[in-house]
Amino acid sequence: MDDSLPLVRDVLDKQVLDPDGCKVGKVDGIVLQPRANRPPRVIAMEISQSAAWRRVYRRLGDLADWLRARFEPGANRPPRILFDHFVRGGIDVHIDMPWTRTRALVWEDWLEDRVIARIPGGRRGGKK
Amino acid sequence: MKNLTNVALGIVTSIGGFLDVGAIATAALAGAAFGLQMLWVLALGTICVMFLTEMAGRLACVSHHSLVDAVRERCGFRYFSFLLVGELLVDLLVLAAEIGGVAVALHLVTGIDYRWFVPIVAFALWLLIWLGTFSIVQNGASLLGLITLAFVVGMWWVGPPWHEAMRGLLPSAPSHDAARYWFTAVGIIGALFEPFMLNFYTSGAIEEKWSLKDIPMNRVTAVLGMGFGAVIAFSIVILSALTLGPHGIQVDSYEQAAFMLVQPFGSWGIPLFAACLGTACFGASLQVALNLAYLFSQGFGWNWSENLKPHEDARFAITYTLAIPLGAVLVVMLGDPLQITTFSMALNALLAPVIVFPLLILMNDRHYMREYRNHVVGNVFVSAIVVIAFLIAAVAIPLEVLGG
Numbered sequence: 135m136d137d138s139l140p141l142v143r144d145v146l147d148k149q150v151l152d153p154d155g156c157k158v159g160k161v162d163g164i165v166l167q168p169r170a171n172r173p174p175r176v177i178a179m180e181i182s183q184s185a186a187w188r189r190v191y192r193r194l195g196d197l198a199d200w201l202r203a204r205f206e207p208g209a210n211r212p213p214r215i216l217f218d219h220f221v222r223g224g225i226d227v228h229i230d231m232p233w234t235r236t237r238a239l240v241w242e243d244w245l246e247d248r249v250i251a252r253i254p255g256g257r258r259g260g261k262k
Numbered sequence: 263m264k265n266l267t268n269v270a271l272g273i274v275t276s277i278g279g280f281l282d283v284g285a286i287a288t289a290a291l292a293g294a295a296f297g298l299q300m301l302w303v304l305a306l307g308t309i310c311v312m313f314l315t316e317m318a319g320r321l322a323c324v325s326h327h328s329l330v331d332a333v334r335e336r337c338g339f340r341y342f343s344f345l346l347v348g349e350l351l352v353d354l355l356v357l358a359a360e361i362g363g364v365a366v367a368l369h370l371v372t373g374i375d376y377r378w379f380v381p382i383v384a385f386a387l388w389l390l391i392w393l394g395t396f397s398i399v400q401n402g403a404s405l406l407g408l409i410t411l412a413f414v415v416g417m418w419w420v421g422p423p424w425h426e427a428m429r430g431l432l433p434s435a436p437s438h439d440a441a442r443y444w445f446t447a448v449g450i451i452g453a454l455f456e457p458f459m460l461n462f463y464t465s466g467a468i469e470e471k472w473s474l475k476d477i478p479m480n481r482v483t484a485v486l487g488m489g490f491g492a493v494i495a496f497s498i499v500i501l502s503a504l505t506l507g508p509h510g511i512q513v514d515s516y517e518q519a520a521f522m523l524v525q526p527f528g529s530w531g532i533p534l535f536a537a538c539l540g541t542a543c544f545g546a547s548l549q550v551a552l553n554l555a556y557l558f559s560q561g562f563g564w565n566w567s568e569n570l571k572p573h574e575d576a577r578f579a580i581t582y583t584l585a586i587p588l589g590a591v592l593v594v595m596l597g598d599p600l601q602i603t604t605f606s607m608a609l610n611a612l613l614a615p616v617i618v619f620p621l622l623i624l625m626n627d628r629h630y631m632r633e634y635r636n637h638v639v640g641n642v643f644v645s646a647i648v649v650i651a652f653l654i655a656a657v658a659i660p661l662e663v664l665g666g
Contacts, residue, residue, distance in 0.1 A: 160563035
């Protein structure tokens with residue numbers, strides 16, 4: 135039992151960090167795959183508002199899903215990080231893939247290009 | 263020497279965090295209406311807030327997580343969603359009250375309607391956060407806020423009745439107008455237990471990369487910073503009791519509150535009050551606006567830091583960019599900044615247990631706090647604070663109706 139991983143305590147709702155320590159998001163949901171005559175297998179961590187709000191109230195999740203499908207740039211499915219990339223849990227979850235491969239920061243990129251860069255002082259480069 | 267400078271800066275910052283539009287307004291109201299009788303509420307609230315601040319700072323030093331971060335992670339999204347919605351509403355109202363406070367300060371000096379200043383104040387606020395770093399925003403505003411020491415000087419000038427002040431430190435029932443007395447008491451506690459303050463404090467600790475070696479500094483900062491802040495708030499109560507109460511002035515507006523500095527400083531009194539109100543509110547509005555961005559970014563795991571360029575934490579930057587104009591619109595729409603302030607302080611009291619209760623859990627969590635967990639005495643105190651917070655939250659709305 136020593137190598138067991140309490141999913142709710144050490145994975146769910148924890149901050150996901152990529153190998154460079156960049157914040158990818160929080161683990162909003164955990165995806166299990168049911169298997170015949172065997173325990174379900176953990177296959178992915180979900181980083182999506184709809185997964186999070188669905189845990190509060192199902193219809194809030196549906197609303198967040200509709201909003202994402204309607205407005206998210208290049209939206210298709212909510213970002214999932216396969217559990218194969220899980221390195222360790224605890225008070226943070228560390229993964230072995232860079233954030234650029236996760237699709238979790240599409241809004242960050244869109245806002246940066248379409249909004250922030252158009253405000254004086256918001257362009258790339260330099261330090262504050 | 264560097265450590266001493268850090269401690270001094272931390273104390274000044276804490277004074278800035280302690281003294282905002284809510285603290286000034288509730289202290290002035292309490293003094294004018296009930297003399298020195300409510301000093302005990304201020305003393306009780308200060309002791310509680312010292313404990314809470316120390317614990318929140320220790321959490322950040324040990325776990326490198328802010329309070330909101332830890333609440334989401336330890337208590338789950340469902341609990342966090344209540345905190346998110348509650349704090350969003352309360353922080354927007356407090357932001358409106360703080361922006362209104364700065365605008366009223368400018369009105370006191372110029373005589374021009376305060377509403378004209380609201381967009382200017384909001385733009386200045388946004389510009390400072392957009393371009394500034396955490397230390398510029400925090401330390402600059404806090405150093406300016408030292409002008410509020412004028413209240414202490416004014417109190418000495420007027421000559422406080424020390425015996426009566428000492429008696430005021432003992433809990434007592436109201437001699438008249440009980441509903442208003444207890445509503446004001448809730449307001450004072452609400453102004454001290456501002457949920458934004460605790461999370462802003464932990465976020466600041468992470469911005470400034472506090473670690474285990476900063477635990478003693480955190481303790482000194484929490485006790486002395488809040489202590490000095492309380493001295494200024496005590497001075498406002500005493501000044502208000504000695505200069506406004508005897509003339510039957512009940513502080514229905516900031517203009518009336520400003521007269522408390524006329525007796526000690528003469529014609530300089532009103533501009534000095536305006537400077538105190540303006541700088542304290544501007545400093546606090548920076549903290550509230552940033553805290554709204556911290557709340558969303560930490561709760562949803564986005565990149566965040568006031569030290570990053572806006573393109574490096576776009577969602578963080580967008581959050582305060584939207585929050586500030588919303589706060590400004592609220593001031594203009596709701597009118598009367600003093601009413602917004604007293605109402606938002608009661609809502610603060612309502613929300614306080616939602617943020618204080620998880621602190622009790624977190625401070626005993628071995629994963630977050632390791633060997634720096636709370637001892638028995640700390641747990642007894644924070645449990646008592648949780649009970650007080652729940653009691654106050656339970657009576658906040660009925661008192662709002664009866665006494666507000």
